Amino acid sequence: MEKPQEIPWVLLVYKIPREPTSSRATIWRKLKRLGALLLHDAVWVLPATPWTREQFQWLAVEIGELEGEAYLWESHLLLNGQADALMHQFQARADIAYQEILNELEQDDADLIALSRKYQQVRAQDYFHSELGIHVRERLMGARGGFAS
Amino acid sequence: MKWVTWEQVGVDRMACAWLITKYIDRDAEFLFVPAGQKTLPEGAEPFDIPGVRLSHHRGHCTFYTMLREYDLRDPVLQRIARVVDEADTVQDVMLEPAAAGLDVICRGIRLVSPDDQVALERGSLIYDALYAQLHVEAPEG
Numbered sequence A: 001m002e003k004p005q006e007i008p009w010v011l012l013v014y015k016i017p018r019e020p021t022s023s024r025a026t027i028w029r030k031l032k033r034l035g036a037l038l039l040h041d042a043v044w045v046l047p048a049t050p051w052t053r054e055q056f057q058w059l060a061v062e063i064g065e066l067e068g069e070a071y072l073w074e075s076h077l078l079l080n081g082q083a084d085a086l087m088h089q090f091q092a093r094a095d096i097a098y099q100e101i102l103n104e105l106e107q108d109d110a111d112l113i114a115l116s117r118k119y120q121q122v123r124a125q126d127y128f129h130s131e132l133g134i135h136v137r138e139r140l141m142g143a144r145g146g147f148a149s
Numbered sequence B: 001m002k003w004v005t006w007e008q009v010g011v012d013r014m015a016c017a018w019l020i021t022k023y024i025d026r027d028a029e030f031l032f033v034p035a036g037q038k039t040l041p042e043g044a045e046p047f048d049i050p051g052v053r054l055s056h057h058r059g060h061c062t063f064y065t066m067l068r069e070y071d072l073r074d075p076v077l078q079r080i081a082r083v084v085d086e087a088d089t090v091q092d093v094m095l096e097p098a099a100a101g102l103d104v105i106c107r108g109i110r111l112v113s114p115d116d117q118v119a120l121e122r123g124s125l126i127y128d129a130l131y132a133q134l135h136v137e138a139p140e141g
Helices: A021-034 A050-065 A082-106 A112-125 A131-143 B011-024 B062-069 B075-088 B098-112 B116-136
Strands: A009-015 A037-039 A043-047 A069-075 B002-006 B029-033 B044-046
Touching: A009 A050, A021 A050, A037 A082, A043 A050, A043 A082, A050 A069, A082 A112, A082 A131, A112 A131, B002 B011, B011 B062, B011 B075, B011 B098, B011 B116, B029 B116, B062 B075, B075 B098, B075 B116, B098 B116
Parallel strands: B002 B029, B002 B044
Antiparallel strands: A009 A043, A009 A069, A037 A043
């Protein structure tokens, strides 16, 4: 992986009319679903990839159509250590969600179908490939019924 | 006629090109410009580029917009639009299990194709197949 300080980030700043509240909620849910981090209640950030650029681009278009205004940037962090810290924030969030899956897997009546679906969702937002994710995947494979392979 | 879109086609643009050739313009010719290029070739209809008529609208993919703009009401096409929506954009409701796989396959098609033109041609088989299979299943709209 590239050095943290070389990671490009995409930033989205937007405002959207207070009403209707459903528009605000839709955009919020989509940002959550993308796994973007909200910094200081102001800027939404994701590591820049062709996919995240494209998703933010279409989201900015949608915000415009909802009578809002969006600015989209791509940038690098300049201060020492900040890229590391931001990367760790993404990893920590993924690890918390992975740990929840592991805890639920301990239960006797663990719902494997729901947990595998949750794993897929967490994996989609795990932009820095947390090692815990590999562990969760192995545990889910091991929890399968039927013949051991 | 001529149609233009950005380079590096994916799930939505392969679907659109398939739709154009099958339902809108049998003799369609596709042109490609680098992503973000401001000037577009004259006389070509742009699609899946931010801000143009045939693009994402209200959180829906360009394929969905094209069905509306060209008044195509086939329920199987509507169902494909739902699949492409979920494959190409962030949706808060996910109902189509085929979506995630379709996205991966279309990206892969671009990777194994020498250029965008060939990727569109190869992608059309995927959409023929998707149409045929969804047609066999009861259309759920």
